[in-house]
Amino acid sequence: MSDETLSNLLHEERRFEPPAELAAHANLQAEAYDRAAADPEAFWAEQARRLDWAEEWTQVLDWSNPPFAKWFVGGRLNAAHNCVDRHVEAGRGDKVALHFVGEPLDPETSGTRDITYAELKDLVCQAANALTDLGVQAGDRVAIYMPMIPEAVVAMLACARIGAPHTVVFGGFSSDALASRLTDCQAKVVVTADGGYRRGTASALKPAVDEARTKTGPEHTVEKVLVVRRTGQEVDWDDAVDVWWHDTVEQASTEHEAQAFDAEHPLYVMYTSGTTGKPKGILHTTGGYLTGAAYTHWAVFDLKPDDVYWCTADIGWVTGHSYIVYGPLANGVTQVLYEGTPDSPERGRWWQIIEEKQVSIFYTAPTAIRSFMKQGREIPDRHDMSSLRILGSVGEPINPEAYVWYRHVVGGDRTPVVDTWWQTETGAIMISPLPGVTAGKPGSAMTAIPGISAEVVDDQGRPVPDGSGGLLVVTAPWPSMLRTIWGDDERYVDTYWSRFPATDERGAYYFAGDGAKKDSDGDLWVLGRVDDVMNVSGHRLSTTEIESALVSHPKVAEAAVVGAKDEDTGQAVCAFVILREEAGDGGADIVEELRNHVRKEIGPIAKPRQVMIVPELPKTRSGKIMRRLLRDVAEDREVGDVTTLADSSVMDLISSGLSKGA
Ligand code: ATP
Numbered sequence: 043m044s045d046e047t048l049s050n051l052l053h054e055e056r057r058f059e060p061p062a063e064l065a066a067h068a069n070l071q072a073e074a075y076d077r078a079a080a081d082p083e084a085f086w087a088e089q090a091r092r093l094d095w096a097e098e099w100t101q102v103l104d105w106s107n108p109p110f111a112k113w114f115v116g117g118r119l120n121a122a123h124n125c126v127d128r129h130v131e132a133g134r135g136d137k138v139a140l141h142f143v144g145e146p147l148d149p150e151t152s153g154t155r156d157i158t159y160a161e162l163k164d165l166v167c168q169a170a171n172a173l174t175d176l177g178v179q180a181g182d183r184v185a186i187y188m189p190m191i192p193e194a195v196v197a198m199l200a201c202a203r204i205g206a207p208h209t210v211v212f213g214g215f216s217s218d219a220l221a222s223r224l225t226d227c228q229a230k231v232v233v234t235a236d237g238g239y240r241r242g243t244a245s246a247l248k249p250a251v252d253e254a255r256t257k258t259g260p261e262h263t264v265e266k267v268l269v270v271r272r273t274g275q276e277v278d279w280d281d282a283v284d285v286w287w288h289d290t291v292e293q294a295s296t297e298h299e300a301q302a303f304d305a306e307h308p309l310y311v312m313y314t315s316g317t318t319g320k321p322k323g324i325l326h327t328t329g330g331y332l333t334g335a336a337y338t339h340w341a342v343f344d345l346k347p348d349d350v351y352w353c354t355a356d357i358g359w360v361t362g363h364s365y366i367v368y369g370p371l372a373n374g375v376t377q378v379l380y381e382g383t384p385d386s387p388e389r390g391r392w393w394q395i396i397e398e399k400q401v402s403i404f405y406t407a408p409t410a411i412r413s414f415m416k417q418g419r420e421i422p423d424r425h426d427m428s429s430l431r432i433l434g435s436v437g438e439p440i441n442p443e444a445y446v447w448y449r450h451v452v453g454g455d456r457t458p459v460v461d462t463w464w465q466t467e468t469g470a471i472m473i474s475p476l477p478g479v480t481a482g483k484p485g486s487a488m489t490a491i492p493g494i495s496a497e498v499v500d501d502q503g504r505p506v507p508d509g510s511g512g513l514l515v516v517t518a519p520w521p522s523m524l525r526t527i528w529g530d531d532e533r534y535v536d537t538y539w540s541r542f543p544a545t546d547e548r549g550a551y552y553f554a555g556d557g558a559k560k561d562s563d564g565d566l567w568v569l570g571r572v573d574d575v576m577n578v579s580g581h582r583l584s585t586t587e588i589e590s591a592l593v594s595h596p597k598v599a600e601a602a603v604v605g606a607k608d609e610d611t612g613q614a615v616c617a618f619v620i621l622r623e624e625a626g627d628g629g630a631d632i633v634e635e636l637r638n639h640v641r642k643e644i645g646p647i648a649k650p651r652q653v654m655i656v657p658e659l660p661k662t663r664s665g666k667i668m669r670r671l672l673r674d675v676a677e678d679r680e681v682g683d684v685t686t687l688a689d690s691s692v693m694d695l696i697s698s699g700l701s702k703g704a
């Protein structure tokens with residue numbers, strides 16, 4: 043992005059200082075930035091000591107064969123021991139690990155219960171024994187395709203315990219998506235459930251596993267399917283393959299000796315969201331990953347022993363891996379695990395859970411925040427959420443208006459908001475405010491956290507000056523970095539390391555496709571995917587900035603902007619907008635009003651050629667807007683691949699609404 047990039051965001055003048063009390067007792071203080079920069083390896087060694095190691099490493103980082111990193115070389119540890127056993131051994135076995143809240147309100151079927159660390163340890167040991175009995179050995183892959191129930195967490199930790207890398211596939215995915223992942227990672231066992239609950243009804247999961255097994259074809263590797271009975275619905279059964287959880291895991295011994303694995307032993311393969319194309323199987327290993335997850339969860343959320351933490355992600359995404367399972371449990375936290383959706387059985391469900399469980403740290407996605415903005419503040423206002431002290435955001439850039447609404451309405455203006463930038467590939471949070479140190483700016487992810495080196499560079503890899511935009515890169519290896527793309531080292535090098543190869547002056551930079559801008563203070567604003575940047579009459583415009591301008595209009599809840607081919611300007615700005623409920627249909631002049639609003643907020647060049655009012659936007663299952671599909675609509679093309687779309691009817695809704703309006 044050139045300096046001509048519009049500087050709307052740089053005009054953001056609101057600042058939110060950390061609360062004095064929080065700042066005084068913050069886990070990390072400002073000095074940590076300099077300390078980490080002066081000696082990153084010593085800093086990371088210090089963070090790795092948060093964990094229990096069966097054998098300490100002999101070398102912090104081996105970067106002799108970039109971009110293939112080895113962290114904590116020679117160290118040995120067990121991830122499940124670190125997430126469970128050691129808390130029990132330290133006398134904290136009675137502490138609640140999971141406040142599980144099942145979706146049905148009926149206590150008979152919901153399974154809602156508290157699980158202590160001691161209970162979790164027994165469950166994980168039982169599952170580890172059962173998986174071993176099913177023939178799973180260290181190195182074998184186990185797929186997990188489950189609803190958000192405690193058994194999903196147990197299954198992940200049991201795999202970690204026996205050194206079998208897991209690959210969790212989001213329970214909302216189709217049998218095709220499951221089949222392609224089973225084939226790609228050659229899974230030996232699938233752990234699933236008969237079904238899960240969604241909006242009050244039981245929906246089946248097991249049939250998709252049965253279908254996927256037939257679809258994997260000749261490369262078929264699945265030997266056993268381990269099934270949790272969750273809903274009690276009918277399932278087809280193949281005695282040669284299927285086994286019930288309650289017949290195996292629940293009958294197994296609670297004694298299991300956790301063996302230590304090499305720090306670089308594979309922990310899991312996680313496929314990316316698929317926002318930009320075909321998902322990539324990202325490999326994370328044990329020691330560095332767990333260090334990164336535990337450290338960032340402790341530092342970025344300023345975790346204290348009495349906190350009640352809740353991350354609303356699904357375990358089918360990396361956020362669920364790092365910030366429900368590995369980070370929080372390694373830190374011995376008490377957390378909420380919720381099976382249901384935000385708005386069922388009523389729209390205030392989340393706020394009710396926060397009130398009831400006294401949640402103090404809450405981590406969610408901008409898409410959820412914007413949907414609550416759309417509904418209006420009366421709903422959260424009905425609940426006492428004074429237990430909250432820190433709010434987090436992840437998944438997309440958070441529009442400044444959504445940030446301020448989140449802080450104000452959900453956080454009662456007391457809570458810092460940490461906007462956390464990271465990716466499946468980075469394993470852990472990379473860029474974020476520190477809640478006790480940073481004066482937050484709405485919409486800015488601020489700076490790389492201590493230990494991480496990030497930069498905004500031009501096409502040649504030179505840092506851009508403050509006040510301009512470019513490509514977001516990580517300039518030094520970090521412990522929780524991906525090690526490769528599963529089974530495809532070449533694609534790993536090509537995808538992430540070939541854009542900025544090493545030069546005489548510097549090593550290679552990691553680049554994974556996001557653009558960013560440095561403001562006049564040098565703080566970072568992530569501008570979204572480089573692929574989404576538009577070129578209008580020679581000006582490079584970021585979709586994020588125009589979307590944020592639209593969301594700052596009081597009638598707008600959500601906006602997605604794309605560049606569509608235009609004969610005069612090269613590309614033209616096309617906006618898709620969801621109105622807030624209180625705005626009704628927005629009035630006859632709403633389109634002009636919004637076009638002019640963007641013009642006023644940013645400048646004439648950014649004024650949308652078209653504004654389309656739509657009921658919904660196409661999103662991935664993890665809630666990210668899929669702009670490439672909107673580009674197809676704006677350019678009047680047939681809509682592309684929709685397999686990772688959360689709701690495939692959304693595109694029809696948009697197209698039919700538009701043709702009616704036209
Ligand atoms: P794919 O790589 O398959 O297209 P994806 O990039 O959506 O999918 P994830 O790894 O789940 O898969 O998402 C990481 C991306 O999400 C980042 O590269 C960035 O574009 C976006 N993102 C995440 N957090 C933030 C944030 N706090 N601010 C801005 N963007 C964010």
Ligand code: MG
Pocket residue numbers: 314465554555
């Ligand atoms: Mg990505």
